[in-house]
Amino acid sequence: MTRLLRTAGQLAAIVLLFAAVSAFSAWPVYRQTPPGTAVLLLTFVHGSDRKAECRRLTPEEIAKLPANMRRTEVCPRRRMPLHVELDVDGRTVFAAELPPTGIAGDGASRVYRRFVLPAGEHELAVRMRDKASTRGFDHERSGRVALAPDQLMVIDFRADSGEFVFR
Structure with a gap:
């Protein structure tokens, strides 16, 4: 008998909790x-x-650069x-x-x-x-x-x- 009452109490608590969650999911109405x-x-x-235009490097400036980094012009990155x-x-x-x-x-x-x-x-x-x-x-x-x-x-x-x- 106590087991039946405990199960009924748990079911009632779950139903009340579900009803509260259902009510608050639609109320109060929220608008953005x-x-x-x-x-x-x-x-x-x-x-x-x-910010600045690209600039052509002189042959002397190109020669000073390492071989794997040689290019003909340098362009600043900043915008x-x-x-x-x-x-x-x-x-x-x-x-x-x-x-x-x-x-x-x-x-x-x-x-x-x-x-x-x-x-x-x-x-x-x-x-x-x-x-x-x-x-x-x-x-x-x-x-x-x-x-x-x-x-x-x-x-x-x-x-x-x-x-x-x-x-």
């Missing part, structure tokens, strides 16, 4: 963004120009930082100098920024400078987009075509 909003994601990886700006409805929401990655500073720069915006129409403008100039931008795109509630829109950069993509 407030109702009526959309997410704009600015994310890309891009390598800028090198320029990227300057990226994003405007939403005429207001700058992101502006940053993105340093190159890697120990030697020769890797691509990376950006990953998330913006929660109200659903509806927005005017977007994104600009990037990846050359050694200090004024102006090398790549720009602007446009009007309509964001639905709970929509995720990504701004990406395609290096092969040199343009920003809104999708």
Whole structure:
């Protein structure tokens, strides 16, 4: 009889635990963004120009190098930082100098920024400078987009075509 009561008690405890887990799996409701909003994601990886141009070595400099390391020109590895700006409805929401990655500073720069915006129409403008100039931008795109509630829109950069993509 005690064995039957113990088994019934264990079963009741398991059922209560299962009911509690089931209740908390659907309640309280969790949303990552407030109702009526959309997410704009600015994310890309891009390598800028090198800080300095390649330089041809003189015959004397080539002769000084070990035989297995002789080359005709030397190219510095370090890259320029990227300057990226994003405007939403005429207001700058992101502006940053993105340093190159890697120990030697020769890797691509990376950006990953998330913006929660109200659903509806927005005017977007994104600009990037990846050359050694200090004024102006090398790549720009602007446009009007309509964001639905709970929509995720990504701004990406395609290096092969040199343009920003809104999708």
